[in-house]
Amino acid sequence: METHLIDLMKGSKAGAEAEAILRACVHCGFCNATCPTYQLLGDELDGPRGRIYLIKQMLEGDEPTAKTQLHLDRCLNCRSCETTCPSGVHYSRLLDIGREVLEAKVPRKGSDRLLRGVLKMALPRAGLFGAAMRMGRLVRPLLPRLLQAKVPMARGAGSRPTAMHSRKMIELAGCVQPSMYPNINAATARVLDRLGITLLEAPATGCCGALRFHLNDVEAAREDARRVIDAWWPLLEAGAEAIVMTASGCGVHVRDYAHLLQEDPVYAPRAARVCAAVQDLSEVIAKEKGPLAQLLEGTRKQREGTSTVFHSPCTLQHGQQIRGVVESLLQAAGFDIRPAANGHMCCGAAGTYSILEPELAIQLRDLKVETLSAGSPGVIVSANAGCIAHLQAGTPLPVRHWIELIDQSLEPRP
Numbered sequence: 001m002e003t004h005l006i007d008l009m010k011g012s013k014a015g016a017e018a019e020a021i022l023r024a025c026v027h028c029g030f031c032n033a034t035c036p037t038y039q040l041l042g043d044e045l046d047g048p049r050g051r052i053y054l055i056k057q058m059l060e061g062d063e064p065t066a067k068t069q070l071h072l073d074r075c076l077n078c079r080s081c082e083t084t085c086p087s088g089v090h091y092s093r094l095l096d097i098g099r100e101v102l103e104a105k106v107p108r109k110g111s112d113r114l115l116r117g118v119l120k121m122a123l124p125r126a127g128l129f130g131a132a133m134r135m136g137r138l139v140r141p142l143l144p145r146l147l148q149a150k151v152p153m154a155r156g157a158g159s160r161p162t163a164m165h166s167r168k169m170i171e172l173a174g175c176v177q178p179s180m181y182p183n184i185n186a187a188t189a190r191v192l193d194r195l196g197i198t199l200l201e202a203p204a205t206g207c208c209g210a211l212r213f214h215l216n217d218v219e220a221a222r223e224d225a226r227r228v229i230d231a232w233w234p235l236l237e238a239g240a241e242a243i244v245m246t247a248s249g250c251g252v253h254v255r256d257y258a259h260l261l262q263e264d265p266v267y268a269p270r271a272a273r274v275c276a277a278v279q280d281l282s283e284v285i286a287k288e289k290g291p292l293a294q295l296l297e298g299t300r301k302q303r304e305g306t307s308t309v310f311h312s313p314c315t316l317q318h319g320q321q322i323r324g325v326v327e328s329l330l331q332a333a334g335f336d337i338r339p340a341a342n343g344h345m346c347c348g349a350a351g352t353y354s355i356l357e358p359e360l361a362i363q364l365r366d367l368k369v370e371t372l373s374a375g376s377p378g379v380i381v382s383a384n385a386g387c388i389a390h391l392q393a394g395t396p397l398p399v400r401h402w403i404e405l406i407d408q409s410l411e412p413r414p
C-alpha cells in the first residue's frame, strides 16, 4: 500500500513503523473473515482492512472525526486479524500508533471522558480496586445485572507454600486479579512448589500498565512498566529463572516492555532482560510435564469423564501465538477436553472493552458461551482473569483458570 505520511510522523520511530506496517498490507481483506466486530456489524470500517484505511488517512493528514474514533474504539485489539493475515501485517501496533494520534486530535467528551478517567484511576490501584470489590460483594444482590457480572463471588485462595527451593520464579500479583480471583496465583504457587520451584512476589509491583496503555495513556503505562521493572530487578539479579504470567492479558503486555521503553536509555536494556525472562504459565508447566505427570498419576481416575472445554484468550493465542499448550497439558493430566467451534473468536472481555462497549461485548460473550457449551462440558477453563469473569457472567457453568484444575488434582503430599 503506497503511503504519504504527514511531517509529524516522518522521522519518528512510530512513523517509520506505521509506514512499514501500512506498506505490508495488500488490501486482500482475508482478515475480515476472522474479525469479531466485522462479523457482528458487517461494516467495512468495523473490520481490520477498513480500520487500517482510517488510520492511514489520518496519518496522511486527513482530520479524524468522532466517526473515526467510533470505529477504532469498537476494535477489541484481539489480534485475530494478525493471525489470519498472510502478509504479516502487525495490525495491533498500527492501532496503538493510530489511537495515540487520534486521542490527541479528537478529545473525549462528557461521560466517555469521565468513565475512562475513572477506569484509569481506579483499576490499576490494587488496594482501591480490592476495597471496591469487597464493597460490591456486600451489596451484590442489589446491583444491576450488568454490574453483578463485574463482581464475582469470593473464592478462598487456600494456603501458600512456605518452602524455599533453590529454583525460583517471579509472579506478577497484578491489579484486579488478586481481589477477583486470589486462588489463581495461590494455586500456581502450590503447583510450582510441588515441582520444586518457589514462586516469589516482589513488593510494590502494582499494575503492569496494560490497562492504562489500552486506555491510550501511554506515558502512564511507561511509568507503570518502569515501576514493575524496578520491583522485579533485585529478584532477577538474585537468580530468578523466569517471570511467570498467570494472566495472558498481562503477559502479552509485559512481553512488549522492550518496545514500549525502546527510547528510554536507562530502562531499555532492563526491559529487554525482563522480556527475555517472561513466560506464560503454560510454557513453564509444559517444561515440567514429566514430574507433573507423576504428581497427578494417583488421582487420574477421579478425573475420568470430567469434560472440560478451554477458551483460549486472544492475548494467548493471537497476542503471544501460544496455541494448544494448555489443552495438551490438561489432556495429559487426564481431563476430557472437548473442542469448541470458532475458537479463534474473542469472548468480548478485552480488558476494559466489556465496560466501554457493553452491547458488543455481551453479544460476543453470548456467542462464545453458546459454542463453549455445545459439547455439554462440566467446566469451562481459560487463562485470563478478565475472560473468566466475563464468561462467568453469561453461564451457570463454572468458569475457572486451568491451573486451578491442576492444583485440585495434585496427589496429597505423602
Ligand code: SF4
Pocket: 024, 025, 026, 027, 028, 029, 030, 031, 032, 048, 049, 084, 085, 086, 087, 088, 089, 091
Ligand atoms: S491486514 Fe493482511 S489480511 Fe488484512 S487486508 Fe491487509 S494484507 Fe490482507
Ligand code: SF4
Pocket: 034, 035, 036, 037, 038, 046, 047, 048, 051, 074, 075, 076, 077, 078, 079, 080, 081, 082, 091
Ligand atoms: S484486532 Fe480484532 S476486532 Fe480489531 S480489527 Fe483485528 S480482528 Fe477485528
